[in-house]
Amino acid sequence: DAGVIQSPRHEVTEMGQEVTLRCKPISGHNSLFWYRQTMMRGLELLIYFNNNVPIDDSGMPEDRFSAKMPNASFSTLKIQPSEPRDSAVYFCASRPTGGETQYFGPGTRLLVL
Amino acid sequence: AQSVTQLDSHVSVSEGTPVLLRCNYSSSYSPSLFWYVQHPNKGLQLLLKYTSAATLVKGINGFEAEFKKSETSFHLTKPSAHMSDAAEYFCVVSDKASGAGSYQLTFGKGTKLSVIP
Numbered sequence: 001d002a003g004v005i006q007s008p009r010h011e012v013t014e015m016g017q018e019v020t021l022r023c024k025p026i027s028g029h030n031s032l033f034w035y036r037q038t039m040m041r042g043l044e045l046l047i048y049f050n051n052n053v054p055i056d057d058s059g060m061p062e063d064r065f066s067a068k069m070p071n072a073s074f075s076t077l078k079i080q081p082s083e084p085r086d087s088a089v090y091f092c093a094s095r096p097t098g099g100e101t102q103y104f105g106p107g108t109r110l111l112v113l
Numbered sequence: 114a115q116s117v118t119q120l121d122s123h124v125s126v127s128e129g130t131p132v133l134l135r136c137n138y139s140s141s142y143s144p145s146l147f148w149y150v151q152h153p154n155k156g157l158q159l160l161l162k163y164t165s166a167a168t169l170v171k172g173i174n175g176f177e178a179e180f181k182k183s184e185t186s187f188h189l190t191k192p193s194a195h196m197s198d199a200a201e202y203f204c205v206v207s208d209k210a211s212g213a214g215s216y217q218l219t220f221g222k223g224t225k226l227s228v229i230p
Binding site for chain 1: 122145148149154155156157158159162164203217218220221222
């Protein structure tokens with residue numbers, strides 16, 4: 001199994017630009033999670049999908065952030081416009097039906113200048 | 114509500130000596146508990162998990178953890194540290210909350226383990 005796939009692995013952009021992060025969950029997993037990791041705040045859950053439907057987006061910082069899951073094998077997290085304080089590592093994780101364990105991707109390291 | 118406290122932000126051990134990373138939790142329900150490891154610039158990898166079966170759980174790379182309900186603890190141990198164990202370790206709790214699609218995870222702040230040659 002390829003595991004959770006995230007792209008890009010690194011992204012450097014300028015303030016004001018749009019950033020799109022991508023995630024392919026493990027095949028057969030029906031839940032998908034987006035997290036953000038920073039030194040100051042640790043790991044924070046941004047949004048959680050179940051069967052492609054957003055269930056809890058209370059962790060999304062503000063309207064500049066949006067996430068979609070158009071099908072069971074693909075999700076995006078978009079930041080528009082980006083700001084320097086968005087610099088962080090963004091992780092995607094997936095979970096199988098009925099399971100508790102989340103499987104994490106390698107993360108996208110975002111730097112907004 | 115659930116919460117996790119990792120008692121040490123940084124632990125330093127010599128290679129070949131035992132490792133102890135401490136974790137206390139609070140949970141309204143019967144919790145599941147996990148330890149994840151994150152090596153530098155890598156994603157989180159599951160080390161082990163407790164889900165109400167045996168209280169002593171064995172994981173990968175020689176790590177194990179013991180669930181102690183009376184102490185609300187789930188400390189991670191390893192008899193002999195290896196250089197490759199240097200990483201950040203996260204204790205995680207999952208409440209079996211009601212409703213489909215629950216089992217959201219609450220992460221501790223992490224413990225950074227350094228291994229001295």
